[in-house]
Amino acid sequence: MKRRTWLTLAAVVVGGGGVVTYAVASPSDLGAQGRAKRPVKVYDLTLKGTAGGKRELPRTDTEQFSLVGVSWTGAVKQLDGTAQVRTRGLEGGEWSAWRDLEVNVDPPEDPEAGMRGASEPLWVGPSNGVEAQVVHEDGTTGALPKGLKVNLVDPGVVTAAETQATEPAAFVAEESSPAATPADSTTPADGATATPTDDRTDTSPAPGDPTSPEPTDPTATATPTGSASPSASASASPSPSATTPSAPPSTVPKPPITSRAGWGADESLSPDPSEYNADVKAVFVHHTTGANDYSCADSASLVRGIHAYHTQVSGWNDVGYNFIVDKCGTVFEGRKGGVDLPVLGAHTYGWNRESTGIAVLGEHTSTSASNAALASVARVAAWKLGQYGADPAGTVQLKAGATQKNYLGAAFTAGTTYTFNRISAHRDGFNTECPGNSLYPQLPTIRTWAAGPVQGLKVTSITGAGMSGSTYYTKGAITTRWTATTPAALISTYELLVDGKVAATAAGTAGSANATLAVGSHTVAVRAVHQSGRTTTSAALTVVADTTAPTFTTTPKLALRAGTVNTTAVPVTLTWKAADDKALREVKLLSPTTATFGPTTTTSSRTAKSGTAGTWSMGAYDLAGNYRTSSAAYTPVILQESSATRSGSWTTRSSTSYLGGTSYSSGSKGAALTWTFTGRSASWVVSRATSSGQAYVYVDGVKVSTVDLKSSTTLYRQAIWTKTWTSSAKHTVKIVVVGTSGRPTITTDGLVYIK
Template sequence: MRTPRHFWKTAAVVAAGLSGALVLQSMTGQQTTGDPAAGTRGPVISKAETSALRVSGDGTSASLGRRDTGPFSMLGVTWSAPSARVAGTVEVRTRQAGTQTWSSWLQLDGDSGQGESGALRGGTEPAWVGPSDGVEVRVDGKGTTRLPKGLRLDLVDPGSGKVTALDPAAYSLDEDETPDPSVSEPEPGTDPVADPQPDTTVSGPPVSDSSEPVVPEPSASDPSSSAPSEPEPSESEPSVSSSPTSSPSPSVSVPPAPPSTAPSPPITDRAAWGADESISPEEPGYLPGGRVKAVVVHHTAESNDYTCAQGPAVVRGIYAYHVKQLGWKDLGYNFLVDKCGTVYEGRKGGTDRPVMGAHAYGFNAETTGISVLGTYTSTDPSTAAMTSVARIAAWKLGQYGVDPTGTATLTAGDSGRSYYGKTWAKGAQLSLPAIHGHRDGYNTQCPGDAFYNKLATVRAWAGGPVSGLTLKSVTGAGTAGTTTYTKSSVTVNWSATTPAPLIAKYELLVDGKVAATTAGTATSAKATLTVGTHKVVVRAVHQSGRATTTATATVVAETTAPAFTTKPNLALRTGTVNTAAVPLTLKWKATDGAALKEVRLTAPTAKTYGPTLTSAQHTAKSATATPWSLKAYDQAGNTATASVTGTPVILQESSAKKSGTWSTKSSSSYLGGKSYTSSSKNASLTWTFTGRSVAWAVSRAATSGQAHIYVDGKKVTTVDLKSSTTKYRDAIWTKTWNTSAKHTVKIVVVGTSGRPAVTTDGLVYLK
């Protein structure tokens, strides 16, 4: 067994006025004010209250009635024999400090893990309940199993306050230091604070004369204790001394701190979270083999409702519970992580040394323990917490050449059983993942189903390569299909599911050569390319050195501008004519040697057309010279411009040369307010103009007739003006030439039987 705690400075004080004979257990040191989370350093003093549970006559249930208490934030239920377990359920509920609000019943994990050889008590995992001043407990052994002896409730106030700088802590009293005469030294193998007398006012099942709600702690030779009488050979604790806050004795040989293949994450040391080193003055122990073979992941099986600012207090509460309530030499875990990803130094001895913790019974001698604050039975751990676990695991395993994604062969320090029913004998060789859950080596739910299901992700993050690496986009000037085009530079964007702190760097490769290197936090990079076609990929390098690449992107760099193989031109079109809106069509054709992206009309209005479009319908104001400007863009961003100017001109019917009989009609619906109409066969109107496009505007109705059209003396068509709806200023016929020239247009009335009338509203041509 390990050395008894003869040199603790403790005092047992009966808390007067509290029912249930609550005992106040004051830790050594001076109470100070402030908060270690604020950045100061030094001890924060914790306090504890204990109260015996009342056990039923048949020994299968126990309780502690609802009662007032001193302030506390963490609790657990403990019992006399360190190796005993509670087979039933242990439930508590608490009252929020300063209120009358009681929580719902919280079930405690019934086993603290039996992690410390020579522990003085067994107990549940401690549960963080937040600032509280009232409590109630019930324990149900399901009517078939007797509960362990010495059941009691332990309440821990982790303290708060300004912490002061610490001198290097000693692990035992100096030779000239005199113990506090007011403190009675406990006998070896006994709890330094005796179990209180039974609570005669507790509600619950009646207590028979034969029940033993409180019994003295068994001595090391007590046959009722199932704790092993000798420590596990594979987990013997070397008599050495090392701590980040202590100076080892010159005669002590401290194991080396080998360099790691992975960087160390930031770690909040014991002084920073306010560890009171005086309550655990013993020297640290180191792994007998001097190397870490595996990492065991835990949860603390307590509430997830703590705030990130409360993280140091939660750690202090666990520390006090492990040391003062269970009788361990120090905090059991090597490292603790809160839900915000802050990493805390656990057991002393040096974070970079192979310190032996008390977290994985039977396998402490070859492992490091990391515990995440909270319960993760059904709630997933945060990404920040998982990231920190992966970083610590990679760092510690990297010191000893262990692949976080591989397996480790561990030697069982004692016989055991896993949560899944696998059993083994002492000395057995077990092959376990290098990062595994507590349940793999002990019959416990720890680290909870939700967290256990995430361990594969933690291993992948810790060992690499980078997972989920995806090329999101390549931003140049444009993309056609799977090819990106640019004049010279591109921005490549990517994403990955492996957290950035575990990524050493990203490299942008162009045609297999590194064109840019970024930090692991980056999600994009730029590169300048020469003219031609290139293959672009992103390579992610994990902190382990393992690399992975994205799919390949094709990028074409080119500087040749597109061309207008058909220059922009205008043509009149059919439709309703207004002096402010003469219907016309703009035509063009643009091409590019690589990939045409679009053509934009920039004047007299703004429009954008796709690469295959070669015409668009518009209107223009009559008697006004209007420039039409186009700009062609290729996918690389190269451009070309072209334009054309046109002036639509309206020729009234009065300007035509007449033959036959025509009469004038007046209406605001006509161009200029007037029009000519004729029902006489062969009556004609002739216009002469210089232009490249022409349109004849007419009025139409159900009784309208037909007309022959002659161009430059030749008949080109006969048009029918009949319409089921009345129309005015309707450009019913158009003709366009390649160039501007002088032309004549003549219309001749056909004299259609029953509807001979032709009403003309003028001629429009394009200058």
């Protein structure tokens, strides 16, 4: 098997202690002087051994980096320990707390020379100092893997010009030797620092990714036993193809995807040709681990850093994931070969031949993925599965490419088919916590969003209409508003349905639509069309279109009432009655003052200015918004006692407490006062005290009442007796002193009437 040997250009000295490492040259290193950019670079620092089997790197100044990890000799060896790092921020100069590195648990099945075991990389942001330690997880002092190094990645700064074309990182020589010398073969005993020579060569992996190559198809050869590692070139059916296939159309729209050029991939780091599967039957969801507090503006840098880490630290030939999604929902092209093609990835050990892999940037063991990230995962999954007519909510039979157990304890035998959800998690196929305990329970949401129909659709309001009970009333023009829990990016259109027919359409990003209804009763609902074509319809609401205005069956009328009278304010009762053919909403007093009343209210206690003509205007409003007004003019008039015709003995009293400043008082039985007026309502105004007596009231010559003026407290200007007629007419009111024993006196202020 021919191997590509990459000749490094120079050794780079970084940090303190004279640690020497080799960085692969990038295209931007060649003739890029003076440009406002910085190429991707990787720096390696050796972890030195200490007593007790511990490996550590004291605080060290370094070149700028943003991604950090730990690697060791032996691609299939597991790091039975805890790796921790702390870093110094470039801007503030402060050291972070210790942070654990998650150890990569996906071993390559066919390790190649130059491959290394490695932790998952951790995004730390721009930094220029690092401290690290690796100890056994259980505290024992056994040997740790050899060649332990801290690996620092500077994702650099990439300009648009740099993404147009790339050059090889160095001269590429063909090497026919089947086994090149491993890169770590120069590493001395534990704790020593490697000192390679300037003519050291690094070898790149053969075509195909070492992270999870598939074993030999058991149906074609003998089933491997024990820990044997089948050849990466053999595969479960169907076999990947080096020939570029055609891109089938999808049943759903393609989401926006940032290309490798868009995030600044250095393609010289992934020189091997892409391989392709026959189709995409399933999607496996991952998380990249690392920090969640990254800025989405740094996502492209983070992807570049992961690419450099996988290729230059682990020795892989490319990113293992087909797609990478950040917390803001931006989708990045991962493994090269064409986003619309069934590119063979290296993301889920044993199941790569029939699937695609989508990774969410961040650690989702204890933190859920954002809705934006979930929506983008759902869109990519639906698009890829839609290219092959697969239902994202369905299940599929996948052929195992390896004999193993998954994280949940389910056992798989190579060559046997097993049922998977079309959208599954990394842990469903392999023994790993990925995509984390918080993202894993979010997979049903991803499946539902990807497959449709739209979830949580409901009408939230109808404006231009009033509501009574469960029925809306409108004059005709309405605006219907709705919400849905499915993200708008997965919704094709909304349709406003009136009586089951489409009255208006709106984009999937919309939340309202307008319509004008004909007079009569209608049903109104909203139908959401998912990008898959599946539809769901909200509950129908009853909306009545009504153009008939309410009526006043009783126009506004004013009548005097009992209460305290002033020369400027007379107590009155306002009465009315309104009705509507559908549903009355409210009645409003519009003048001479304002007030709002419910639909069943017909009276209100008010005051009116005496001696002044006032227009009492009211409006009746129905739930549809139709209204009618009605008005009437009334003038309260105060007749002082001096304007009455007297008989019997009366004396004049003066006091500011009396209406007009004076009053008549009499204790003579039979003494009388008579007022004649033309009006529709009258009230007799008196003073009251413990010594006040009784009086007879005659209306138009007929005795209608006996009024007792006795009161435990002294009161002035009291309208104690009232009378209202249906219409205005001439009337006579006569007051006669009864001469009550022990308290014969009555004191009168006058008479008030309304004309």
